[in-house]
Amino acid sequence: MTVTGQDITDYVARVRAALADLPPAQRDELTEDLADHLAEFAAETDGTLVERLGEPETYAAELRSAAGATGGGGRNLDQRVATALVQVRGQLRAIDTRLGPALGYETASEFLRLLRPAWWVLRGYLAAMLVTVMSTGGSIGLLPRFGGELLAGLFMLVGFVLASIWLGRRSGGLARWPRSAVQVGSAVLVAFALVALVNAEDRLGYDDYYYDQTSVDSQYSQVRDVFVYDSEGRLVENARLFDQNGNPIRLGYPDCSSPIDEDGNPLLRPYPYCVDQAPFGHRAPGAAVPTPTGTPEPGVTPSTTPTATTTPPATPAMPPTPTPTG
Template sequence: MSEKPTAVRVYLARVRTALADLPASEIEEILEDVRPHLAELEAELGEGARVEALIERLGTPESYAAELRASGGYPAPAEGTTQVLATAKAPSLAKPRIAFWGLVLSAVALALFAFAAAVRIDPDALLGAMLFLPVFLISLFLLLKGGIEPVLALPEVAWLRRTLAKGREQEDSGKALSYLSSLKPAWWIVCAVVLVAFGLLLMLRERDAVLLLPFLLLAGVAAVWAGPRLRGDRRLLWVAVPISAFVIGGILGGFGAAVDLISNRNSYSSSPSYYQSSDRYGNEQLTYGGREVENVYAFDAEGKPLTEVYLYDEEGRPLTVTRYGCERSSGTKEKIGADNRFPRPRVEQGVTDDQGNFNGYNGYRSACREDAGVPFSAAIPKVTAPPATPSSPTATTTPPPSSPTTTPTR
C-alpha cells in the first residue's frame, strides 16, 4: 500500500511542473534548496497539515516557482509555452469566486439577522437568514467540489492576505493582530457560550424558540471543534466564519438592547405613560408603565360598564391592537384580528375533564374559553359641582314718588 503524499511533496510536485522548461539538474538544485524550508513550515503547521495551509503562507506553487525563477536569475518560460499553459491549465475563477463571496454574503447576513434578533429579543427575526441558506449551500458545494486551493488563489483573497501581512509588519497593528490571534482558543469557547445563552434568552421570550435551541447547541459544538483545526484545514472557514459572524452580531445586538432598556427605564421611570410596541404578529400594542395592556374597560358616571368603546389618540388615529380568541379545533389562544374596539372578551386556557368541566381536577384535554364579563367593579367617585356663585343683584330704578293728588277745594 503506497504512502499518502505529504503536503510538502504535493506542493513541490507542482513547483517542479511550473519549472519544467528548465534543465532537470537545475530543477533538482532549486528544489533541494527550498525543501528544508517547506519541511520546517509543515512542522510548524502541525501534523496533518494540508496543501492549502502551505498555499496560504507561500502562495500558489506556480507563483512560488516564479519567485524562485526570478531570484535564481533563470529566464521566464518561453512565450509559446506560457500561452499553451495559460490555454490548457488556467482555471476559471467563476466557481471559486462564487464559493468565496457566497461565504462572505452568508456571514454578513447572519450577523445582521442575529443583531436584529438580539435587539428585539425575537426569534422570528432570524427567519430572514433562511433566504441566504441556498447561497451558503451553493458556496459549500463548490468548495467541496473544487477544494480550497482555487479560492486561496483568487486575486481578492491574495490582496486580503497581503494586507494582513503588511499589518503584521507594522508595530501598532502587528501588536493588535498578535493579541487577537492569542485570543483564538478562548474565542471558540465564547462562541459556544454565547450561542447557548442566546437560545435560552429567546426561549424565555418565545416558547417556540425551543426548536431553535438544538441548532444553536450544534453550532456551539461545531465552533469548539472546527476553530482549533483551522490552521491545518482552511475548508473549516465555511464553519467558523458564519458562526463567528452570528456571535458578533448577537453580541452587538445584545449590547444595543441593554442600552435601549436602560435608557427607556430612565425615561419612563418618573411617571407611567402610554406608548406603542409590537407583538409577535407585528401589530402595535399598548403598554402602560412598561407593562402590556391587553384590554381596556370603560364605565359611565354611575359605574356601569360600557361596551363597544372605540379608542383614538389625540390625532384621530385608532389605537388598533391585536385581538385574540379561542381556536376551537385546537383549544388554544390564537390571533383572530386587530381593531380598536374595547373591551375584549378575556381568553382563558386550561383543560377539561371527561365530563367537559373546564379546569377539571383530572383534566386531560386542552380547552379555551372566552369570558365577556367585567372582572371587577368600579367605584366611580362622585364629582360634586361647586356651588354657584350668586350673581350681584341687578340695579333697579325706583320711580320717583308720584306727586300727591290734589283734590281741588270748592
C-alpha cells in the first residue's frame, strides 16, 4: 500500500499531540525531521506506517524514552500505557531477534511472514469448523458440515478459504477498526483450535483405556457383563465375541477390575469380566442345566424322582406254552 503525504502528516500530528506535555522547544527538536524520516521509511517498506511503526502514541513514547525527556506535569493514562507498550515491544523485538537465527532468518517475524498464506488457508478451515460446531450442536469431525450435510460443508469450506485469502491480501489497507476486528476474529479461531485439539486428545486418551462398542441393538445398552454357558450349562470363562468380519464385539463395562488386560489391549479382554458375579455360577458335574426361571443351587443335584407316576395298564396274561413230550 502506498503511504500518502496526508498519512505522514496525520501520523506526525498524533506524535506531537502525544508529546504535548513537553516544552515546545524540546517537542520541536524531537519531531524536527520526523516527516522526512517517515517518508524515507515508507518508500523502503510495504504496508502502512501504523503496521510498520506502531501507533503514533507508541512511537512518541519511544522518542520520549530514547531522549530521556519528561514533561512538566504528570503523564496521563494514555502516555503511561504507551510507555508500557514500548517496553513490551522492546522485549518482543529482542525475542524476535534471538529466535531468528534458529529458524535460518535474521528475525523470527521474517520467517513467519512466509507462512501467512498457509495461515490464511487454515483460518478459513477453522472458520468452517466453527460454523460446523454451531450448526450441528457440538458435533465435529475432520471435515466441515453445515447442518450435518457434508456437501454443504465442503462448499462452505471453499468459500471461507477464498474469503480468508482475499482478506489476508488486503488486510494492510484496512482501517484501524476493521483491522482490529480481523485480529480479534483470528484470536477467537486460534482459541477454538486449541479447545478442539484438547477435546481430540481427551477422546484419544479415552480410547487408550477403554473401547468403542460395536453397534448393537439398543436393548443391550444396559448390559454390564456377558456370561457365556455351553450346552451343558457350564460357565465358559475367557470367552471372546466377534462379528462376521472378525471385529471384536464389546458389551458392558468391567467395573470389578481394570479394563486393561495382561497384554495392555482392552479389545482382547475376555468375558466374563467378573466371574464371581455369574448369575448361575459353575455347574457341578451331573447337575441339571440351569434355566432363568428355576436355578438349582451350585453343587446340588436335583432329584430325578418323578413327582407323579402313572401305572401302566395291566397286560393280559398269556396262556402257557405247551411243552412237547417227546
